[in-house]
Amino acid sequence: MENKKLNLIRFSILENCHLTKEGHIGSAFSILEILFLIFKKYIKNNFFILSKGHASIGMYAMMYYFKQINKKTFFSFCKLDSKLGGHPDSTKLPIFSFSTGSLGHGLPNAVGYAYALRQKKDKKRIICLVGDQELMEGTTWESLHAIDNYKLHNLILIIDRNKSDFRSIKFHNLKKKLSVFSNKIYEINGHNISSIDKAIKKCLKGKNFNIIIANTVKGYGIKTIANNPAWHHRAPTAQELMKFKKELKI
Amino acid sequence: MRKVFPEIIEKLMSKDKKIFCLLGDIGIFSFRNIFKRFNNRILNMSTMEQTMLGFGSGLSKAGFIPIIHSITPFLILRALEQIKIDFVYNKLPCNIVSVGASNDYSKLGTTHHCFEDISILSNYNDINLFLPSNPNEFKHLFEKNYKNKSVNYFRISGNVEKKPINNNSFIINKKNKKLIIIVGNSISSETFADKKVDLYYINSIKRKMNFNFIKRYKNVVIIEPYYGSILERKIRRNNFLNTKILSIGYDETIVHKYGTKLIQDKYLKFNKENILKRINEFK
Incomplete structure (x- = not known):
């Protein structure tokens, strides 16, 4: 049932990117199940930061699916006066907590916000979704130091482990490296909604800083796009769109 | 400070x-x-x-x-x-x-x-x-x-003025022909106490600044304690094209020298004597 919904969302992304000739489809598809669950269950009572801002079209598609924006707004993606740019702009809609797009900004923002909420005795949790290439940014590790020092247990870090490092310096033993900063790291299949839900629930119950490593596939859901670097920043042609529609069984 | x-x-x-x-x-x-x-x-x-x-x-x-x-x-x-x-x-x-x-x-x-x-x-x-x-x-x-x-x-930065000058304002306004604009702590206003110049002080650079007073002068010297002629850029945007402007600041280069700030400023030609020399040469 959820797969059917997710395929509809997937197609709305493909269609939008085809029309505007813009969008990071692969990065959006790798976090679609995570976003779906966050929008369905967790965004109301928690504070969500999409640090990997280039996957914005995934977030916009969720906003459209969950009726937070209308069709006209969704399909205005990247047009001059649109509220939905290639990367989210926090001044356009309150749901974009911070403007992101430059890697390594969302987590430091989240850490400061987490500190502020604790200071205010606000019980909300902050869920920060980062891409695995953001782990190459020094600010990510500086932030982990800050989380550890200030004991910010109101922050949940989700890492979209879509192996973007295949083309660069590798992250060997990621879990081991992260274990210095958290003793609760859940490594899950990031495309399995039930696994994601269980992990987030555990994090919300937990009293420590928790990390979820979500193993995902870049471009998940469409064979041609999956794990294909040519599709990192590319829009489908009309012919490709029809082909993908069939593949998604829409 | x-x-x-x-x-x-x-x-x-x-x-x-x-x-x-x-x-x-x-x-x-x-x-x-x-x-x-x-x-x-x-x-x-x-x-x-x-x-x-x-x-x-x-x-x-x-x-x-x-x-x-x-x-x-x-x-x-x-x-x-x-x-x-x-x-x-x-x-x-x-x-x-x-x-x-x-x-x-x-x-x-x-x-x-x-x-x-x-x-x-x-x-x-x-x-x-x-x-x-x-x-x-x-x-x-x-x-x-x-x-x-x-x-x-x-x-x-360093303290230069003996008394606070709280806002962007004239320090000397005697209808002299030449105007000197001092930005921040670039040089003390006392330097110009006995000179026949008007003196304007700027400590706040904002989006909206009123430069209408520039119109009164044909020659304006701006002294800024950093790289780039920022004030000149802002003034030119206001179309004061008939005004002749001399911008004095630090040369845009990497410094390989040490010494006290006074000595280094002399080496960089951003000291009182060099600034006055350039102002005197500016006609």
Whole structure:
């Protein structure tokens, strides 16, 4: 049932990117199940930061699916006066907590916000979704130091482990490296909604800083796009769109 | 100025619970009273300047007023993207207070110099730039502006003026033919006390500035204590094309010399004698 919904969302992304000739489809598809669950269950009572801002079209598609924006707004993606740019702009809609797009900004923002909420005795949790290439940014590790020092247990870090490092310096033993900063790291299949839900629930119950490593596939859901670097920043042609529609069984 | 900064902050923090002070491991001992009194509203975040700014942006988003303080090159050059995105693009207010302007740390070499801060930050009209030249002036500017819901940059440097000049204003206005504009602590206004020139002082560079007084003069000299002719650029945008302008500032080059600031400024030809010589030659 959820797969059917997710395929509809997937197609709305493909269609939008085809029309505007813009969008990071692969990065959006790798976090679609995570976003779906966050929008369905967790965004109301928690504070969500999409640090990997280039996957914005995934977030916009969720906003459209969950009726937070209308069709006209969704399909205005990247047009001059649109509220939905290639990367989210926090001044356009309150749901974009911070403007992101430059890697390594969302987590430091989240850490400061987490500190502020604790200071205010606000019980909300902050869920920060980062891409695995953001782990190459020094600010990510500086932030982990800050989380550890200030004991910010109101922050949940989700890492979209879509192996973007295949083309660069590798992250060997990621879990081991992260274990210095958290003793609760859940490594899950990031495309399995039930696994994601269980992990987030555990994090919300937990009293420590928790990390979820979500193993995902870049471009998940469409064979041609999956794990294909040519599709990192590319829009489908009309012919490709029809082909993908069939593949998604829409 | 550097000495009064902790005093100003302490006083404000005791009245305003929204203030949050983030330090980049600089001048920690001078902030000891604040650490004692408000230990959960002052953090020494060490040398993680980029994260310190991102963190400050999180505080600002939650309604706090961040004051972020460190040495200029590490705060402005290293963390420029954080200033641009986390504060300016997000439209989140903050107060960035730097210490060690231009070659204030002359003996420490280029790693600790920052001549380019104003030139870089002036690219964003959304940032208010404050360059006081007297401790009381800094106090006045800070207290007046710290909660103005904007991105503010305060440049703490050497004290030059004996008395505070709180706002951009004329110091000498006697209808002389030549106008000298002094920016911040570039040179003392006393230098021109016996000269036949009008004198205008600028310590605040903002989006909207009134330069209509320029029309009265054919020759204008602008003295700015950093790289780039920022004021000239702003004035030219106002179409004062008939005005002849001489901009005096530091040459845009990396410095491989040391010595005291006075000696280094002489080497860089940004000392009183050289400035006066250039003004006299300007017809």
